[in-house]
Amino acid sequence: MTTLTTIAPQSYEEVQAAICKDGRIFVRGGGSKPALSTPSALGDGAVLLDMRWLRGVVEYEPGEFVFTARAGSSLREIAVLLAEHGQHLPFDPPLVEQGATLGGTIAAGLSGSGRHRYGGLRDFLIGVRFVDGQGRLVRGGGKVVKNAAGFDLPKLMIGSLGRLGVIVEVSFKVFPQPSAYATLRVTQASLDAALTTIARLNGSSFDLEALDLVFEEERPTLYVRQGGFAAALAERQERLRAWLGGGEPLPESEEAAFWSASREFAWVPATWALVKTPVTLGVIPALDRVLQAAGAQRRYVAGAALAWIAWPGDLEQLDAYLTRLQLGGLALRGEAEWPFVGVRNGASLTARVKRVLDPFHRFPIL
């Protein structure tokens, strides 16, 4: 049993001060991704940084399509603020209702179904400030939507799991939010048929907000979301339906609820592990065979770019399966000493970066 001191910094200086003391540092945002925020084997004297008090918007000028906030701000408070100005984070970060923070979303590298339309987290994060393993406060990127000066440090923070530095402030590009949405539910005869439909849609000029493949009692079902001017939406959906040769519109009362439940992973059984796995259309048939045989639940979202796997058993088993398929994943929930499963590339470059940002091993290994 390790003893763990918790510090809840309220300023960047307090984060720096915590790092300038001894001991290993473990960072937690909202705790909505327990596999990433539950420290294991840290040794005595370890410190848990609870980032939730380092919150609040620093700057928001709606006409700039940019906001800057402290990293512990919750996605929920940000979403509320942006909505007041008809804007949103188009990459649709998950776990909003479960208290996910901006910093935690970046550190875990998570985008949701809505990434389908304009891209993921990496396409909207434009600036960060973080404290590195030597307590240095560093800034990368900027507060304007376009900026090519210096190395792109914000990219290093994406998916860094709080192990390259403690993110304290972030700047995001935002977009106007469509004033209305509509979703078509299209059942498919088989997985192959579903993938063929996704490929057709991906290559078409339909502007889709989201395109998710889910299994309803093992029956492949597509949820196709459109967004835009309310006046044009019904006609657009009808056109899409005709092009697809079928599908039933979700009733308005269920539309938002479906996507919200999806964002919160309401479909994942409470005690199961949840794993994010980047995929491509081509690999899904082989992956799905394995997952189905193992009794896993899964969704292939954002035009089949991303698999969310709800895994009932031991993650070592999944690790072996993914490795065989040359896929890699990240566990967000579930017992995991080490959150990565399957293959990972670029490890040697990561190690070089880690030596610079964390030379004294203050953060867990990455």
Add this chain to the structure above:
Amino acid sequence: MNLDGLLGELKRRVPADRLLRKPAQLAPYESDALTAFRSRPAAVLLAETQEEVIQAVRLCHRYGVPFVARGSGTSLSGGSLPVENGLVIALNRLNRILRLDPAQRIAVVEPGVINLDVSRAAAPHGLYYAPDPSSQLICTIGGNVAFNSGGAHCLKYGMTVNHVLGLKAVLPDGEVVQLGGESLEQVGPDLTGFFVGSEGLFGVALEITLRLLPKPECYRTVLAAYDSLQAAGDAVASVVASGLLPGAMEIMDALAIEAAEAAVQAGYPRDAAALLIVELEGERIQVEAEFAHLMQVIESSNPKTVAVAKDDGERARIWKGRKSAFSAVGRLSPDYLVQDGVVPRSRLGEALATIERLSQDYGLRVANVFHAGDGNLHPLILFNGRIPGELERAEALAGEIIQMCIALGGSITGEHGVGMEKRHHMSSMFTETDLQIMAELRRALDPAELANRGKMFPQGEAPALHGRGPHPLEEQGVISRM
């Protein structure tokens, strides 16, 4: 540094006609599109395979010789300027599109592939490659990756980095790494994104996996003329405030309009002080709805005239004028400098007024062509290099514009990169600690600082400012600015 050792090994490995050594052969490589800087490399290797590039980098590492990767040499910030007595690794011949997968909407390309050729290859499948720098007829994907290049259509779909999913690269010490992959998603630090925009300092990209987009079903391109730049800038703000998200919003001022008209007869109104191009794109039904909304916004912004492209031909003409503006302005003056800075969109009007004042103070004409939607300014400073002191004055004016961008909370570069030109501005944008960490990261990849030595970081030793005139490759007819 053991140059002879390196050259000896290279000679043994590549045929003489691909290892340029003679002064006349080297001359075209002495500059890039920022012709104010010039320096002579010891040799230019015209690489034909990835393996040759890897070998060359490893040899440079072994013999301690600095190297610069080079695409088409269109960098406007001196990014592809050779290191004096170093090696230039020319990548134009690595121009194969290795794979184009329409179902997964990706293309895997070598670095010497020309930007526009990706879209050309994708077109039969109804796909295109979104980043569209004005130099897209000649610049390479490798150069785009190094500079995270942008274009007119970045507002909605982002810059080069937003379209690069994976990379194979040789790091400056010879290690070959594979970053990212073919999925739009990834786990672990975004190393692909970190490599993009590293200006050649992280080594050489050998294979790049690009994301392709389906061509929009339709476009609506609106051309509005205004009495002042301020009015055009305000119109941009109103469009943004209205909740619309156009694919592109570009502004040109009177001087740029005049030049573009003279060069390509784009059909622009000649008596306007400023011209705004707004382009909507997407599904027809949605675009028509947006278009009605846009026209209301534009009409209430007090334009002199408004025209709408009636067909693809008219749309192409409008864009041709815009994309040729740089080189067209060049015809108005013996020499010019292109500046690239970013200001918050809400401060565009203020920024343009300051540029106008600076232009008067310095007695140099400045033409403005810019990506208004992202607040990305491109003032073109006209001067005559034959008049002693004018180049220096133009440089000083360019520097003041950049200082203004920083003061307004913007950036010293939106898309042309830091290169040679803006090294000394880095410390106004970043703190000593920020720069220190960037330097440490660089040394973690390149302890001897061989890759593109002297660029991006403030302390590099500067070669003397040199003459003027067109790019040496242009003089030789190897490239042209369309």
